[in-house]
Amino acid sequence: MNSYADSGFLISLYLNEATTAAANVAMQTLRQPLPLIPLGLLELRNALYLAVFRKQITEATSKAAWRRIEIDLRNGVYVQTSVSQTELHEKAAELADKHSAAIGTRTLDLLHIAAAILLESKQLFSFDDRQRRAAKREGLKLRP
Numbered sequence: 105m106n107s108y109a110d111s112g113f114l115i116s117l118y119l120n121e122a123t124t125a126a127a128n129v130a131m132q133t134l135r136q137p138l139p140l141i142p143l144g145l146l147e148l149r150n151a152l153y154l155a156v157f158r159k160q161i162t163e164a165t166s167k168a169a170w171r172r173i174e175i176d177l178r179n180g181v182y183v184q185t186s187v188s189q190t191e192l193h194e195k196a197a198e199l200a201d202k203h204s205a206a207i208g209t210r211t212l213d214l215l216h217i218a219a220a221i222l223l224e225s226k227q228l229f230s231f232d233d234r235q236r237r238a239a240k241r242e243g244l245k246l247r248p
Contacts, residue, residue, distance in 0.1 A: 217239050
């Protein structure tokens with residue numbers, strides 16, 4: 105896979121956020137489907153529930169967004185991809201050793217960077233500053 109997107113980037117495609125326009129523009133540049141690991145799919149689902157809980161969106165809006173995600177999966181915007189959980193956690197631990205004390209990366213940041221590396225992605229789509237800094241240190245091109 106050439107590219108990897110974290111769930112924060114992906115949720116911007118389905119909810120009206122400050123980063124939505126940038127996410128939509130960035131998606132237009134893709135030539136291959138984005139890999140979607142089980143963690144990313146779970147995070148998308150939970151982000152929609154949390155937005156309802158926080159009263160940022162209605163339950164109907166959440167269900168509509170989930171339907172759009174499912175349509176995008178069927179249409180090949182994403183390809184469901186698995187990675188070894190053992191390798192994912194080992195790589196994330198290695199990244200924690202290298203970056204967390206200096207940058208303050210969180211566990212999910214590290215898991216997404218680890219997935220990108222294990223999938224041999226060349227670029228990471230993310231709006232998260234700490235995650236972007238660690239990914240850059242690992243040689244990933246940052247988008248958008």
